[in-house]
Amino acid sequence: MLSLRENISKTAVPFIKAPPKPPSLHHSATASPPSPDPTTITRLILRTDNPEALTRNLHSFANWTPQLVHAVLKRLWNHGPKALQFFNILDTHPFYAHSATAFDHAIDIAARLRDYKALWALVARMRSQKLGPSPKTFAIIAERYVSSGKADKAVKVFLSMHEHGCPQNLNSFNAFLDVLCKSKRAEMAYKIFKIFRGRFRADTISYNIIANGFCLKKQTPKALEILKEMVERGLVPTLTTYNIMLKGFFRAGQIKEAWGFFLQMKRRKVEIDVVTYTTVVHGVGVIGEVEKARKVFGEMIGAGVLPSVATYNALIQVLCKKDNVGNAIIVFEEMLRKGYTPNVTSYNVVIRGLCHAGNMDRAIEYMDKMKDDNCEPILQTYNVVIRYCCDDGEIEKALEVFERMTGGSCLPNLDTYNILISAMFVRKRSDDLLFAGKLLIEMVDRGFLPRKFTFNRVLNGLLLTGNQSLAKEILSLQSRCGRLPRHFRL
DNA sequence: GTAGGGTTAG
Structure with missing residues (x-):
C-alpha cells in the first residue's frame, strides 16, 4: 500500500511522471x-x-x-x-x-x-x-496590458482600435475607462476622460465610472467633485450614482458620512433598492455593528424591498466575521427555507467562516454539499481550504484537497502553488522538499512565473536535502524564466 | 465586457 505522499507524487504531477495512456475519442462506425x-x-x-x-x-x-x-x-x-x-x-x-x-x-x-x-x-x-475584433476584445486586451503594468500601452491600443476594424464609440470609451478605474488608475482615466469627453459625448455612465474609480481608491472627496462637475454639465445622478458614493464612504471608513448619506437618500425619497440595502448591511456589519446590520436587513423587507442572495451573503459574511459561524449557518438555513438558492459565494463565505473557526472537517463537508445546489467549488474555495489546512499544519489534508483539483474541473493557479510550496517547508522533510520542486516545475509548465524568492527557497531546500539532480533541473528552468540571480552557481 | 451590492488577508 502506498503512503499518501507517494501516492500524491505519482498522481498530482502528471507532467513529470510518464503520462497514462490517453483514452481514445475514436469510435467505430457501429458505435453510437x-x-x-x-x-x-x-x-x-x-x-x-x-x-x-x-x-x-x-x-x-x-x-x-x-x-x-x-x-x-x-x-x-x-x-x-x-x-x-x-x-x-x-x-x-x-x-x-x-x-x-x-x-x-x-x-x-x-x-x-x-x-x-x-x-x-x-x-x-x-x-x-x-x-x-470587437470592443469586448479590446477591453480584454486593455485590461491585460494595464494589469501587467503597461497602462500606456493600453491607452495606445484603445486609441488604435479603429485601425483594427473596430468601432470607437461611447460604449467602448466607457468600457475602457472602467478597465483603468478597476485597476486603480482613476487619475489616468480622468485625464483621458477630460481629453475625449467632448468627442465621445460622455454621459452619466462615464461619470459614474470615474467617480467609482476614485471611490475604489478611497478618495471620496475627489469622487464628489466629479459628481458635482457632472451636475453642473446638466447630467442627472441616478440611483447607481448614489449607491457608488454610499459604498465609497463605507469603503473609506467614513461610517458617519455613509450613514448620513443613507438617511439622506431615504429622506429625499430616492427610490432606494436592494443594492443600497446590501451595501449598508455589509458596511455596518463589517465594522462590528452586527445588530444594526440585522436591523437594516429586517427594515428592507418592511420597506417592500426583497433581499437578494447577495444580501443574504453579506449578512452571513458579517456574522462569520463579527459574530460566530453558528449564527451565520442559521441565516444560511433560513435562506434555504425561504426558497433562495445559495450560490458559490454563499458557500465560499460559510466555508471560510468554518475554516476560520478551525472547523476544517465541516468546511470540507460544505464543499461537498455545493453540488446539491448545482454549484461546484471554484478556485477561491479550494485556495481557502488549502490555506487553512496548511496553517493548521494539516499538510496531508491540504494535499488531499489539492488532489481533487487535479481531476480537471478546476486547475490550480499561482496562489494555490504558492500556498502549497510554502507549506512544504513547515516540516522540512526531504520528500516534502522534493514535492515542492515538482510543484515548481509543474507551475512553470502551466504558464505561471514563480517569484525569484520561490525559486531560491526551493533550490536551497533541495540542496540541503541532497536532491542534486532536481536542483539542477530547476536551476536551468530558472534561467529559462529569466529569474536567475547573477553569479548563482550550483 | 458601458455604471452600483455579496468571496480572498489583519
Whole structure:
C-alpha cells in the first residue's frame, strides 16, 4: 500500500511522471455518436504530450460546438500553454470554425501568458475570419496590458482600435475607462476622460465610472467633485450614482458620512433598492455593528424591498466575521427555507467562516454539499481550504484537497502553488522538499512565473536535502524564466 | 465586457 505522499507524487504531477495512456475519442462506425463531455476532453488534453497524437484525436471528433469549446477552454484556464494548444488544434479542424467568443478567450489567455506576439496574431486571424475584433476584445486586451503594468500601452491600443476594424464609440470609451478605474488608475482615466469627453459625448455612465474609480481608491472627496462637475454639465445622478458614493464612504471608513448619506437618500425619497440595502448591511456589519446590520436587513423587507442572495451573503459574511459561524449557518438555513438558492459565494463565505473557526472537517463537508445546489467549488474555495489546512499544519489534508483539483474541473493557479510550496517547508522533510520542486516545475509548465524568492527557497531546500539532480533541473528552468540571480552557481 | 451590492488577508 502506498503512503499518501507517494501516492500524491505519482498522481498530482502528471507532467513529470510518464503520462497514462490517453483514452481514445475514436469510435467505430457501429458505435453510437460520440459525445465526450468537457471534463473527459480536458483530461485527454492534459495527458497527451504528443502534439500529433492530440491533433489526430481532436480532429477525429466531428461534433464540436462553441459551447463545448468554451467549456474546455474554461477548464484549461489555468494551463495557458495547453489551452492555446487546444485552440490552435481546433483552428485547423477540417470542419469546425471557432466562434468570436473562443477567439476572445484565446486572446485573454495569450495576454495572460504575456505572449503578445501570439495575441496580435490571434487578433489578425480573428479579423481575417470576419469575427471581430470587437470592443469586448479590446477591453480584454486593455485590461491585460494595464494589469501587467503597461497602462500606456493600453491607452495606445484603445486609441488604435479603429485601425483594427473596430468601432470607437461611447460604449467602448466607457468600457475602457472602467478597465483603468478597476485597476486603480482613476487619475489616468480622468485625464483621458477630460481629453475625449467632448468627442465621445460622455454621459452619466462615464461619470459614474470615474467617480467609482476614485471611490475604489478611497478618495471620496475627489469622487464628489466629479459628481458635482457632472451636475453642473446638466447630467442627472441616478440611483447607481448614489449607491457608488454610499459604498465609497463605507469603503473609506467614513461610517458617519455613509450613514448620513443613507438617511439622506431615504429622506429625499430616492427610490432606494436592494443594492443600497446590501451595501449598508455589509458596511455596518463589517465594522462590528452586527445588530444594526440585522436591523437594516429586517427594515428592507418592511420597506417592500426583497433581499437578494447577495444580501443574504453579506449578512452571513458579517456574522462569520463579527459574530460566530453558528449564527451565520442559521441565516444560511433560513435562506434555504425561504426558497433562495445559495450560490458559490454563499458557500465560499460559510466555508471560510468554518475554516476560520478551525472547523476544517465541516468546511470540507460544505464543499461537498455545493453540488446539491448545482454549484461546484471554484478556485477561491479550494485556495481557502488549502490555506487553512496548511496553517493548521494539516499538510496531508491540504494535499488531499489539492488532489481533487487535479481531476480537471478546476486547475490550480499561482496562489494555490504558492500556498502549497510554502507549506512544504513547515516540516522540512526531504520528500516534502522534493514535492515542492515538482510543484515548481509543474507551475512553470502551466504558464505561471514563480517569484525569484520561490525559486531560491526551493533550490536551497533541495540542496540541503541532497536532491542534486532536481536542483539542477530547476536551476536551468530558472534561467529559462529569466529569474536567475547573477553569479548563482550550483 | 458601458455604471452600483455579496468571496480572498489583519
